Amino acid sequence: MLEISNVKLDPKALEKKIYSLKTINAPRSGRVLAYWLVGIIFVLFICLFLPWQQNIEGTGAVTAFAPQDRPQEVHTAIAGRIVAWRVREGQFVNRGDTLMIIEEIKDDYFDPELLKRTDEQLKAKVDNIDAKNMKISALERQVNALQSGLQFKLNQTRNKYIQAQAKLAADKADYEAEQYNLQFYERQMRSYDSLYYAKPVPLISQTDWEKRRAYLQEVRAKITEKQNKVFVAEQELINTQIELSSVEAEYRDKIAKSESDRSATAAEVAESQADLSKLKNKYANLQVRTTNYIIRAPQDGYVVKALKSGVGETIKETDAICTIQPNEPQVATELYVKAMDVPLLSKGRKVRLEFDGWPALQVTGWPSVAVGTFGGVVQVIDMVDSKEGKYRLLVVPDKDEPWPKQLRQGSGVYGWVMLDDVPVWYEIWRQLNGFPPSLYDEPNPEDEKEKKSDKKIKIKVKK
Secondary structure, rough: OOOOOOOOOOOHHHHHHHHHHHHHOOHHHHHHHHHHHHHHHHHHHHHHHOOOEEEEEEEEEEEOOHHHHHOOEEEEOOOOEEEEEOOOOEEEOOOOOOEEEEEEEOHHOOOOHHHHHHHHHHHHHHHHHHHHHHHHHHHHHHHHHHHHHHHHHHHHHHHHHHHHHHHHHHHHHHHHHHHHHHHHHHHHHHHHHHHOOOOOOOOOOOHHHHHHHHHHHHHHHHHHHHHHHHHHHHHHHHHHHHHHHHHHHHHHHHHHHHHHHHHHHHHHHHHHHHHHHHHHHHHHHHHHHHOEEEEOOOEOOOOOEEOOOOOEEEEEEEEEEEEEEOOOEEEEEEEEEEEHHHHHHOOOOEEEEEEOOOOOOOOOOOHHOEEEEEEEEEEEOOOOOEEEEEEEEEEEEEEEEEEOOOOOOOOOEEEEEEEEEHHHHHHHHHHHHHHOOOOOOOOOOHHHHHHHHHHOOOOOOOO
C-alpha cells in the first residue's frame, strides 16, 4: 500500500469486503507441500553421501559341497533280469542294504555249478603243475646222477689209460731188453760159426753149434713176441684214449637230453602257470559276478526315484536303476555370475542368499536391513565357465547364520556377493553408465590364503 491517505484500513475488514483480494492469497497447503518437497530433496541429497555396499548378483540352486553328498544314480555292473525290488521310493536305506536282485541272462553263465566246475579246473591245473614240477625235480636228479657218473667213468677211463701207458712202457722196455739179448746172441753165434767152420777141424761140435743156433732162434721169436706186445699195448692205449673221448661224448649227450627234457617241462610248467592265472582270474571274476546279482546301496540315504520298474525287466551293464540322496549332506549353493564380475571375486567373500520358499526383503546395498535372507561365504570359484559363459561359485553357510534344515537340493536360490562400500551417488552414476563394480584393492591370492588360515571353514565330509 502507498499510504497516501492518513486513514488506515483494516486488512481483515477489507478482505471480507473485497472478494478479489481474498482470491489472490496463496493457499496454506501449497506452502506445506513446498516445505515437504524441499525437505525430501534435502534428505535425498544427504542420502547420496551415505555408504552403499556394492554387490554382484547371481542365481543358482541348492547343492552339496562334497561330491559324494550329491544325488547319485546307482548302476548295475552286469546285465541281467530284475527278480525283485527290496526297497520303495522315499525309503531310507543304510549302506550295504539290498536294493534289487537280478538274475543271469548270458548263456556263458547259465550253469548253476559254474563256480564249482571252475574250482575243479583250478585244482586239476594245480595238480598238473605239481606233477610237472616233480618231473623237473626227477630230471634234475637224473642230470646230477649223469654228471656224477660222467666223472666216475672219466676217472675210471683215465686210470685205464694210465695203466695202458704203463703197460706200453713196460712192453717197450722188455722189447728193448730182448733186442740187446738178440744182439748179444748174434755176436755169440758168429763166434760159434767161426769155431764150427774152422779148418781143417771144427773147434766145437755140431750139437753145441745147433743148440746155440736154436737158442738164437728162440731169442728172435721172443723179439717178435715182445714187438707184438708193444703193438698191442699201443693199440690198447689208443683204444683207451678213444674210449675216454667217447665216454665224455656219450654222457654229455645224455645230460643234454635230460636238460632238454627239463627245459621243455619247465616251459610246460610256465604255460600251465599262465593257464592257472587265467583260471584264477576267471574264478575271481565269477565270484565277483555272483555278488553283483544283489545290487546294494553305496551309502546311507533316501531312495529318490526308481529308474527301472517292472519285475522281469531286462537291464544292461551300467544301466541306472535308481537315484539315492545321501543322508545329512553338507548343504551349499551354486551361484552363476557373469564373466565380467569374476575378477572382482575372491574366496571368503560374504554372500546374502534368498531361498525359494522363504519370503525375504533384500536391500542390496544395505544387507544389515535385509529380512529373510541368509549369510554365506564364497568357498570355490570355478576356473572355467560352466554354462552360457557364466562362472559357478560354491557358497557354504556362514558359521554365524545357519541355513534352514528344510532346504532340499535342487531348489532355487538368488544371491548377492557383497563387495566394498561406496557412496550412493557413485553407485547411481555407475548403474547409469553400466560400469562394473569397483574395488579399492585388487584381490590378492596370498591375502586369500591368509584369510583362509585365519577363518577356517570346517567342512565335514562323511567317510
